[in-house]
Amino acid sequence: MNGSSWVRRSVALYLLAWMMLGVLLAGLIVAATGAGPLASLLFAVPLTLCYASACGFSAYYLCRAYPLGKRRLGAVLSVFVFSAATAALMWCVAGSAWASLCTLVLAQADAVAVTRPFVAMMFGIGVLLYWMTAVAHYLALEFERARRAETQALESRLLAQDAELRMLRTQVDPHFLFNSLNSISALTSIDPGKARDMSLQLAGFFRHTLGLEAHRKVSLGEEMALLERFVAIEQVRFGPRLAFTRQVGEDAAQCLLPPMILQPLVENAVKHGIGQMLDGGRITVWAERAGSLLRLRVQNDIDPDEAGAAAAPGAIGLANVRQRLAAAYGRQASVHWTREDDKFRVDLVLPAETTESLMGDADARTDRR
Known part of the structure; x- marks a missing residue:
């Protein structure tokens, strides 16, 4: 499998996972606020996919800038606590704006009502999702590092075998x-x-x-x-x-x-x-x-x-x-x-x-x- 197809497949699986999270969030909204299923899906799925893009890029660069083995754990935790809180706050602001836009096209009774408890719930979920994304990136980077080490070991082994054959020729x-x-x-x-x-x-x-x-x-x-x-x-x-x-x-x-x-x-x-x-x-x-x-x-x-x-x-x-x-x-x-x-x-x-x-x-x- 070549690199480009692997990247496309990884992105597709990443977005599919976030879409499933969006559906779960829609079900939580229905249970917590009494909003209609269609309105909850219209609110949660696009908003979650946008947050997936923001979390993906942000966590990716932060994980590379703060590798676990080369940075102090306290510094890494501080950076990701601040980044998660910032991203979740922006997600709540975007959610309020998106909810107002959805209200214009849906009946008032079915629309998602943005209240303080609802915003607090979104903020907590946003922080957890950001941290989960960071953990997934760290796992992917560790997997990439292990594959690179395996490739280098294989190359070293091939070079050693070539040197061994050259030595055999001299013998x-x-x-x-x-x-x-x-x-x-x-x-x-x-x-x-x-x-x-x-x-x-x-x-x-x-x-x-x-x-x-x-x-x-x-x-x-x-x-x-x-x-x-x-x-x-x-x-x-x-x-x-x-x-x-x-x-x-x-x-x-x-x-x-x-x-x-x-x-x-x-x-x-x-x-x-x-x-x-x-x-x-x-x-x-x-x-x-x-x-x-x-x-x-x-x-x-x-x-x-x-x-x-x-x-x-x-x-x-x-x-x-x-x-x-x-x-x-x-x-x-x-x-x-x-x-x-x-x-x-x-x-x-x-x-x-x-x-x-x-x-x-x-x-x-x-x-x-």
Whole structure:
């Protein structure tokens, strides 16, 4: 819902509430003075709507000029007592003039008689209505302040995620770039065509990563395309020592996740797993959707003789992934890793989100507003 429609809706609801107060005031006049129902409505409803405009503008500016958290309570009460009394007095004067005008068009018996008790009643009601309007404005301002704080918190979170993704980019193993360039240099004299293909793949990989935004989630299919490009570059260096397998379900490929969330896991698998083995090994990326959850797994072969050397090879990358999932999903996501014999496995569980589900949630939030 845009701002202009929200303002129009708020004004309409404000005037409707005051019109209902005008009808109630008309009923009170009938009961207190014995005036006719039509005369009471003609007197009370227009007068109340005019008072609504005066109270609305006056209380709005005073509430902004005297915020509760920044002004002394005594000063705020004094200002609103004086303003309410002044507005109610002017309302009584306007009511007397309006009653005289209504008497000219209505029978004398049905007209509203302006007596001292009646003026005192109008004055008291006017003061109460003014204070109620001020309280409503203070509540609206507090609601606006809370929404602004929520928006600023969300913007700060997005900026933090962007900074986190930039940090992740700087953590992409520099040896990957240097080794790729060395491989390209070696291939230029052996296989120029292959060197050219590797140069294009390397350029495409970094062009893709530079275009990612931390707050915009990507589909698992897009993430897998980035991983395959990364592995293709590494396969030029490792040759048949590096095998790669993907097992991604069709429904899982449509799910959204933070960009480059799997890349550091595959990079760890290459550096700390396959790169430490003379005969190489295999990296497997597996994904499936289980109801409202998306389950991911990155598994790689390791040297069984060094299985006890470290509990979690590539701990910096694993910690980075855990922190990013916590920032994006809170406690709804989890990361676990295990090391068994000649396998190292990282399991990720996160909410299964799709473009359609996010659009549905956005529409629902808009309807609630």
